[in-house]
Amino acid sequence: MGLDFSIIPKYFDIILLGCAWTIGITLAAAILSFFGGILFAVIALYAPWIIRQPFRLIAWVFMGTPLLLQLFLIYFGLVQIGIDLPAFVAGIIGLGLHFAVYNSELIQTAILSVDKGQMEAARTLGLSRPEALRKVVIPQAVRAVIPPIGNNMIALLKDSALVSVIGVSELTLSAQRVIGKTYRPFEFYLLAAAFYYVINLAMEWVQRRIERRISISR
Amino acid sequence: MTNQKSFVEIRHAQKSFGTVEVLKDISLSVERGQIVGIIGSSGSGKSTLLRAINDLDPLSDGEVWLDGVQVNQKLPHRQYEKHINQMRQQVGMVFQHFNLFPHMTARENVTMAPLMLKGITKDEADKLAEEQLDHVGMLERIDYYPSQLSGGQKQRVAIARALAMKPKLMLFDEATSALDPELVEEVNQVMRKLAKEQMTMIIVTHEMDFAASVCDRVLFMDQGVVVEEGPPDVLFKNPSQARTREFLRKHLEGSK
Numbered sequence: 001m002g003l004d005f006s007i008i009p010k011y012f013d014i015i016l017l018g019c020a021w022t023i024g025i026t027l028a029a030a031i032l033s034f035f036g037g038i039l040f041a042v043i044a045l046y047a048p049w050i051i052r053q054p055f056r057l058i059a060w061v062f063m064g065t066p067l068l069l070q071l072f073l074i075y076f077g078l079v080q081i082g083i084d085l086p087a088f089v090a091g092i093i094g095l096g097l098h099f100a101v102y103n104s105e106l107i108q109t110a111i112l113s114v115d116k117g118q119m120e121a122a123r124t125l126g127l128s129r130p131e132a133l134r135k136v137v138i139p140q141a142v143r144a145v146i147p148p149i150g151n152n153m154i155a156l157l158k159d160s161a162l163v164s165v166i167g168v169s170e171l172t173l174s175a176q177r178v179i180g181k182t183y184r185p186f187e188f189y190l191l192a193a194a195f196y197y198v199i200n201l202a203m204e205w206v207q208r209r210i211e212r213r214i215s216i217s218r
Numbered sequence: 219m220t221n222q223k224s225f226v227e228i229r230h231a232q233k234s235f236g237t238v239e240v241l242k243d244i245s246l247s248v249e250r251g252q253i254v255g256i257i258g259s260s261g262s263g264k265s266t267l268l269r270a271i272n273d274l275d276p277l278s279d280g281e282v283w284l285d286g287v288q289v290n291q292k293l294p295h296r297q298y299e300k301h302i303n304q305m306r307q308q309v310g311m312v313f314q315h316f317n318l319f320p321h322m323t324a325r326e327n328v329t330m331a332p333l334m335l336k337g338i339t340k341d342e343a344d345k346l347a348e349e350q351l352d353h354v355g356m357l358e359r360i361d362y363y364p365s366q367l368s369g370g371q372k373q374r375v376a377i378a379r380a381l382a383m384k385p386k387l388m389l390f391d392e393a394t395s396a397l398d399p400e401l402v403e404e405v406n407q408v409m410r411k412l413a414k415e416q417m418t419m420i421i422v423t424h425e426m427d428f429a430a431s432v433c434d435r436v437l438f439m440d441q442g443v444v445v446e447e448g449p450p451d452v453l454f455k456n457p458s459q460a461r462t463r464e465f466l467r468k469h470l471e472g473s474k
Contacts, residue, residue, distance in 0.1 A: 125330075125380070125383055128299060
């Protein structure tokens with residue numbers, strides 16, 4: 001039984017729908033992980049002890065345990081305490097928080113390496129510390145870590161395949177379902193891979209554009 | 219002590235970093251419109267004294283007053299933050315390394331603080347930026363980023379940024395020390411212009427000629443004390459203290 005790609009058009013819409021789910025979940029989780037990362041970084045660096053310590057525990061859970069387990073915990077575990085999330089929401093939250101913790105590590109280092117004179121200049125103008133962080137320090141820190149955050153976002157895209165295990169029909173699961181009907185694993189897994197590759201290219205393109213836009217201001 | 223205070227008044231300023239005493243009981247008063255220069259070798263405490271005026275380097279002991287209000291009041295943390303932000307809005311500061319915000323254009327550098335703190339509109343902010351940048355001769359670079367400007371241009375934008383808050387007092391912390399020699403004059407010119415406009419200024423500098431030409435009064439600091447102060451004619455041409463003479467002699471040799 002050789003390869004037969006002519007079967008693809010018949011199931012293309014299912015794969016395309018899966019692709020849309022993958023893009024949607026990745027985008028939502030990426031946004032959550034970006035702003036969550038900034039928030040976590042600020043908490044880790046500046047929040048009072050009483051907030052910082054429990055937060056460190058949560059950060060450890062998200063960094064030190066498998067993402068798969070975290071997804072199970074959020075989707076199946078939370079139901080027991082009355083929080084019944086739709087699968088895709090659980091997936092977005094799990095992916096988003098997981099990568100927020102990674103982004104937070106990057107942003108923390110970047111915040112600390114912004115020149116001290118920047119905070120001084122802002123304070124001298126009369127800005128409060130939170131105002132100076134928001135308008136002067138954090139924007140510079142975030143600009144400095146756009147490339148490594150971009151790498152995290154590519155990893156997020158690939159890990160989005162994990163939400164198939166809680167039943168979200170994203171790209172990987174859609175491919176599996178089609179394969180279940182057609183017994184054509186090679187063709188459809190290759191197709192899914194091609195789609196991941198295209199999404200990847202698009203993300204890299206967006207990242208390059210953002211980098212180019214901010215490079216002038218550095 | 220009387221209640222009659224000078225515009226800027228520093229009383230018995232004392233500051234230690236760990237066991238090192240960098241300011242030893244310094245008192246200083248500056249009248250409105252006066253221009254005071256502070257000279258001295260590095261480590262003499264001159265920058266620390268300047269930075270104590272807006273509480274960037276808080277004093278260990280002593281008082282700083284500006285226009286009848288004590289800057290370094292003892293207040294609970296939250297109230298103090300509010301108070302000090304209020305005070306700092308009235309004091310412009312210019313740094314050796316400019317400290318412009320690299321992610322903002324000249325216009326945004328100038329208008330960021332007034333927009334946030336003074337509640338002005340976008341249009342008023344644009345007008346303010348044009349005014350202030352024109353004042354320092356940088357209007358044609360209004361939408362440039364700091365990375366696209368020379369050192370002298372950066373410092374002029376930094377001065378415009380400070381002036382945009384309409385401060386009562388301007389502090390200059392070696393504003394021209396990081397500049398290439400050929401760029402110093404354009405910044406000095408801006409400072410001379412401010413002097414003509416009766417801005418009260420305290421200037422920490424290494425440039426004796428400039429200090430001599432603009433300052434009403436010059437202080438020579440060494441090892442945390444004011445060794446000698448007086449009008450520039452006297453201090454530079456006929457200093458009474460041996461330490462001042464020694465410093466000026468070395469400095470002249472150095473600049474030759």
